[in-house]
Structures are given as C-alpha cells and as structure tokens.
Amino acid sequence: MKVTLDINDNKAAAFLNFVKSLDFIHIQTQDDYQEPTKKEILESINQGMKEVQLHKEGKKELQSAKDFLNEL
Structure with missing residues (x-):
C-alpha cells in the first residue's frame, strides 16, 4: 500500500526519524x-x-471510463 502524507515542516524531521x-x-x-x-x-x-x-474481437471486456474514474 502506498500512502502520501502532508506533514508540517516543523514536525517532519521527528516523524521521519x-x-x-x-x-x-x-x-x-x-x-x-x-x-x-x-x-x-x-x-x-x-x-x-x-x-x-x-x-474489438469480443475476447476481452474493458472497464468503462465511468468505472475507471470512480476508482480514483
């Protein structure tokens, strides 16, 4: 899993340690x-x-654009 955090500069060093x-x-x-x-x-x-x-050949079902955007 990937997580992105925004941390105040004055607390970042302690958190990273x-x-x-x-x-x-x-x-x-x-x-x-x-x-x-x-x-x-x-x-x-x-x-x-x-x-x-x-x-196009009917061998693969693709995800709709709406479903793709809902995953974001």
Missing part, C-alpha cells in the same frame, strides 16, 4: 523516481493496443 525506525516501511524520495524509458513507454502503448484489439 520515527518512520525510519520501522523495518516494514520504505521511504521513497523524489530522487528515487526514475522516468520510464522510451522502450517501457512503447511497450505500455503496445500492450494497450493489444487490449483494444482483443476488445
């Missing part, structure tokens, strides 16, 4: 983020196109 002491928590910083490669982007687009083709 506490969280770092927990062995089941991984703190991801902005420095940890890696942009997807061109290959990864193209593979993702290709996979999406395959799913659309399967849907």
Whole structure:
C-alpha cells in the first residue's frame, strides 16, 4: 500500500526519524523516481493496443471510463 502524507515542516524531521525506525516501511524520495524509458513507454502503448484489439474481437471486456474514474 502506498500512502502520501502532508506533514508540517516543523514536525517532519521527528516523524521521519520515527518512520525510519520501522523495518516494514520504505521511504521513497523524489530522487528515487526514475522516468520510464522510451522502450517501457512503447511497450505500455503496445500492450494497450493489444487490449483494444482483443476488445474489438469480443475476447476481452474493458472497464468503462465511468468505472475507471470512480476508482480514483
């Protein structure tokens, strides 16, 4: 599970020290983020196109846009 927190600057250091002491928590910083490669982007687009083709052939049921937005 991922959780995003907004913490007041004056309390952040104390909170991070506490969280770092927990062995089941991984703190991801902005420095940890890696942009997807061109290959990864193209593979993702290709996979999406395959799913659309399967849907057109009646072999795959796709989620409606309304259901997708309701999940957000």
